[in-house]
Amino acid sequence: MKNLLLKALLFSFLIFPFCSNGQVKATLEPIDIFDMEYVSDPQISPNGGKVIYVRNFKDIMTDKNLSNLWIINADGSQNRPLTTGNHNDIAPHWSHDGEKIIFKSNKENDKMKLYVMWMDNNEVAALTNTPETPGGVSWSWDDEQIAFNMFVPYDHESIIKLPAKPEGATWNTPPKYIDDLNYRSDGAGYLRSGNDQLFVLSIDGGTPRQLTHDAYDYGAPIWSKDNEKLFFSANLHEDHELEPNNTEIYSLKLSDEQIEALTDRKGPDANPVLSPKGGQIAYTGYDDTYQGYTVTKMYVMDTDGSSSKVITNDLDRDIQNLQWEKNGKGIYFQYDERGDTKIGHVALTGKIRTITDSLGGLSLGRPYTAASYSVSENDTFAFSLGGTEHPADLAVWDDGEVKRLTALNEDLFSFKKSGNVKEITWNSSYDNQEIQGWIVTPPNFDPNKKYPFILEIHGGPFASYGSVFSAEIQLYAAAGYVVLYCNPRGSTSYGQEFGNLIHHDYPNHDYDDLMSGVDKVMEKGYIDQENLFVTGGSGGGVLTAWIVGKTDRFKAAVVAKPVINWYSFVLYADNPAFFYKYWFGDKPWENPEAYLKRSPLSYVGNVTTPTMLISGEEDYRTPTAEAEQFYAALKIQKVETALVRIPGASHSIAARPSNLVAKVASVLAWFNKYRDNQ
Secondary structure: OHHHOHHHHHHHHHHOOOOOOOOOOOEOOHHHHHHOOEEEEEEEOOOOOEEEEEEEEEEOOOOEEEEEEEEEEOOOOOOEEOOOOOOEEEEEEEOOOOOEEEEEEEEEOOEEEEEEEEOOOOEEEEOOOOOOOEEEEEEOOOOOEEEEEEEEEOOOOOOOOOOOOOOOOOOOOOOOOOOOOOOEEOOOEEOOOEEEEEEEEEOOOOOOEEOOOOOOOEOOOEEOOOOOEEEEEEOOOOOOOOOOOOOEEEEEEOOOOOEEEOOOOOOOOEEEEEOOOOOEEEEEEOOOOOOOOOOOEEEEEEOOOOOOEEOOOOOOOOOEEEEEOOOOOEEEEEEEEOOEEEEEEEEOOOOEEEEEEEEOOOOOOOOEOOOOEEEOOOOOEEEEEOOOOOOOEEEEEEOOEEEEOOOOOHHHHOOOEOOEEEEEEEEOOOOOOEEEEEEEEOOOOOOOOOEEEEEEEOOOOOOOEOOOOOHHHHHHHHOOOEEEEEEOOOOOOOOHHHHHHHOOOOOOOHHHHHHHHHHHHHOOOOEEEEEEEEEEEOHHHHHHHHHHOOOOOOOEEEEEOOOOOHHHHHHHOOOHHHHHHHHOOOOOOOOHHHHHHOOHHHHHHHOOOOEEEEEEOOOOOOOHHHHHHHHHHHHHOOOOEEEEEEOOOOOOHHHOHHHHHHHHHHHHHHHHHHOOOO
16 A cells, blocks of 8 residues: 555656646546555444455556555544555454454465454464465354365366376477366466365364365355354256356255255355344345346245245345345345445345445446445444545445545545546437436536547446446546446346346447437537547447447547457357357357357448457457457458557456556557547
């Protein structure tokens, strides 16, 4: 964080110290990304008196995203670090008695271990020294044990038998023999053979006891009230590779390691949470009909799997982050509503109410809705506070009153002006659907002047933007552009019907939603209609490539990490059984016309717009080959184009701070190349 990174700050001022008039530049620059911090994973103590949170910062010298744990009283006093250093401390969890926490850290040799800290004296001890990193961790109800899942590798026997090489000979590494459907994953690369297994461990340390040993992946476990069972979600069906969404809730008896399925319907049953008295489990799921988008609902059942019922039928929004009310009469949850993240409460009778809103701020690069919260036994909430003016800070809700506890970026934004963000709505030219968006104007905006314009499109496509801070958007505004970002059809947080308007029909009429939004902003009168630009990443990259094949109204375009050819994508991406089944219905060879019709590559002959492609070289979600196909096609068509490859980057290009800087710099360089009257 800032007070611990004086060298980084000095370095940033050396790079961009002053404007020509001798003053520090008053608007944001890409280098400022290294100075931005945000709060995540706030964990309030059981009695509601203190909050531990993860304070995320960046190191300009090593190009790393780092984090420490901080603690603060719920009234905002005594904000201080629990851990320090240039490493990652994450995932804090209070014991039930509030006397200890467990957390993960890579402070020793960059190896992520599980630690326990005693809160009376802040003494710390490592609980694990395993070759792999523990996953989701939970306390037993007597606070004497923890349970977690963790990857366990195994030798994958190859049928290829090579002769023994002569003594002293230097041969190539033996060939890798692959026979799994899912053999690579974005962000992880080519997968090692192995699975996530379940473990328990005494809080006194020692050797973790492995409970499962088969070729399935087990989700993060929770404890039964008597500490004799674990509950978890997993897909233990024989066809789990071909039906990736068909998970169930299971129980495992610690005495004999016997596993029992508690749910049995077709669909994803996940995220079990035990009621305070231990007799019921709340969980999320839905009946799977292979739609592109299905709203996730909340269910409650007895711990033996009986009496299951859905209790959020009256809310047409995705449910996540379940936390029981202390009296056991209801459950708190998190949901997105028209780009705003909220905490809700549902009684076991099904009555729903909203506790508070304005959560968010966890997606520093683009304005995605992402947030977290926790609740104490006396119903005090700690949550990540969003807003268009700042990345996530910490806030608490107590008896109807919200109090902001931190302002991590006040030093930066005290002299750096940001663009103003204003919500806007319009009706699509296709079918009059109402579309929500946000206009961002440059600092010192003058409505009597004309400004260049950027349409920025979100990915997913089943995701949503919101009223939250975005470094990318703000940097475009700081460079003098008016920016529109929005939620066209298919976006989440507007209900299942709106999300499924693109079911087996993407991209298509979301194009009309976007163009109608551009027209709406044009009516404001302050846009230079000769300087319109468009960009988007992932699903937004698909739509950007689609747009330049449909219209020449944009001066230039930047297509980031796109799908260009659905046929190749489905067979080359990191989850082939999911993408064809949910996004098309037919296998590529069964209906190639549908794949071709929805591929931007089909319309490359129409493109005249200068178009840059950006892709991470280790992207296994929308592999670089997708961008390369469009680049080659544009070259053949003699359209001005460029290909930017980000070394070492996965689909999450901005996973390293310098990559986020590089992405923004690339977009602005391309647009500025074609922008008039600079």
